[in-house]
Amino acid sequence: METLDVTQIEPRLKHPVIFEKFDSLSGGGAFVIHNDHDPKPLYYQMVAERGETFDWEYLEEGPEIWEVKISKHNPKREPLTIGELVTEDFRKAEVFSKYGLDFCCGGAKSLKEACEEKGINEKEVEAALTEVESQAKNRQQDFNSWDLDFLADYILNIHHKYVKESVTMLYEVSGKVASVHGENHPEVIRIASLFETIAKELDMHMQKEETILFPYIKKLAVAKRETTRMEPAPFGSVENPIRMMEAEHVAVGGSFDEINRLSNGYASPEDACSSYRALYAKLDEFEQDLHQHIHLENNILFPKAIQLEKELLG
Ligand SMILES: [Fe+2]
Numbered sequence: 001m002e003t004l005d006v007t008q009i010e011p012r013l014k015h016p017v018i019f020e021k022f023d024s025l026s027g028g029g030a031f032v033i034h035n036d037h038d039p040k041p042l043y044y045q046m047v048a049e050r051g052e053t054f055d056w057e058y059l060e061e062g063p064e065i066w067e068v069k070i071s072k073h074n075p076k077r078e079p080l081t082i083g084e085l086v087t088e089d090f091r092k093a094e095v096f097s098k099y100g101l102d103f104c105c106g107g108a109k110s111l112k113e114a115c116e117e118k119g120i121n122e123k124e125v126e127a128a129l130t131e132v133e134s135q136a137k138n139r140q141q142d143f144n145s146w147d148l149d150f151l152a153d154y155i156l157n158i159h160h161k162y163v164k165e166s167v168t169m170l171y172e173v174s175g176k177v178a179s180v181h182g183e184n185h186p187e188v189i190r191i192a193s194l195f196e197t198i199a200k201e202l203d204m205h206m207q208k209e210e211t212i213l214f215p216y217i218k219k220l221a222v223a224k225r226e227t228t229r230m231e232p233a234p235f236g237s238v239e240n241p242i243r244m245m246e247a248e249h250v251a252v253g254g255s256f257d258e259i260n261r262l263s264n265g266y267a268s269p270e271d272a273c274s275s276y277r278a279l280y281a282k283l284d285e286f287e288q289d290l291h292q293h294i295h296l297e298n299n300i301l302f303p304k305a306i307q308l309e310k311e312l313l314g
C-alpha cells in the first residue's frame with residue numbers, strides 16, 4: 001500500500017495533496033499517511049467534505065510518529081444473490097433449505113426476488129440469516145475459554161463426525177464425476193484420486209487423535225479441574241503426538257489446496273451436471289469445515305494442552 005509522507009509536503013499543500021490522493025482512489029482502495037503529529041484536523045475536514053465515504057484507522061499513534069490508513073468505501077453494491085450468500089457462508093444453506101429456497105440452480109436471484117416468487121416473508125428469512133451469523137460469532141469467541149476436555153469432545157462430535165458422515169458421499173460422487181466427466185475435464189480425475197488419499201489419511205489421523213491424543217488431553221483437563229495427580233504418558237511429552245498431528249494437518253491441507261486450485265475455487269464449468277455441482281459445493285464445504293477443525297486443534301487445543309501438561313507435570 002502506498003505511503004504518503006506528509007512531513008515532506010509544504011504545509012499549505014498538505015491537505016490538498018491528501019484530498020487529491022483520496023479522490024483518485026477507486027472504491028475499496030487505501031493509502032497510508034505518515035506524519036509527525038496527530039492528523040486529527042484532517043480527519044474532521046474529511047468528515048465535513050467527504051462525509052461517510054472513508055475509514056480512518058490509526059496504525060501508529062505517536063508519540064513521535066502517526067500513521068493512518070485511509071480507505072475509500074465501495075460504492076453501494078447490488079445485493080448479493082442467494083447463491084453468493086451461500087458461497088460466502090455455507091451455514092446459510094440450511095436457512096434457505098428450510099424455507100425451500102433453491103440456492104443451487106436458482107441461486108442467481110436476490111433474496112427479495114426468490115422470496116417474492118415463493119410467497120415467503122423476506123424479513124423472516126433475513127432474521128434467520130442474521131441469527132446464523134451471530135451464532136457463528138458467539139461460538140467462535142467461546143472456544144478459547146472452554147475447558148480442554150469440552151473442546152476435545154466438541155471437535156469429536158462436530159468435526160470428526162462431519163468428516164465421517166461426508167467421506168462416503170464425497171468418495172462415491174467424486175468417482176462418478178471422474179468417470180463421466182474425466183474425458184472433458186481431466187482435473188476431476190485428479191481430484192477424485194486426491195480425495196481418496198485425503199479420506200484414508202484423515203481416517204488414520206482421526207483414529208490416533210481419538211484413541212491416544214484426545215483421551216490424554218481430556219485427562220489433563222480433569223486433573224487440573226479436580227486437582228488430582230497426573231501420570232506421565234507412555235508417549236513421553238504431549239508435544240510428540242502433537243508434532244505428528246500437525247505434520248499430518250499440513251499434508252491434508254496441502255492436498256486440499258490442490259483440489260481447490262484444480263477446481264478453480266470450486267467453480268463448476270458450464271456443462272457440469274447436478275452431481276458435478278453438488279460435488280464441488282460439498283468439497284467446498286468440507287474444506288471450510290476442515291479449516292475450522294484444524295484451526296481449533298492447532299491454535300487452541302494443542303498449545304493449551306502443551307502448556308497444561310507443563311503446569312501439571314513440570
Ligand atoms: Fe481432529
Ligand SMILES: [Fe+2]
Nearest residue numbers: 209245249297
Ligand atoms: Fe487433527
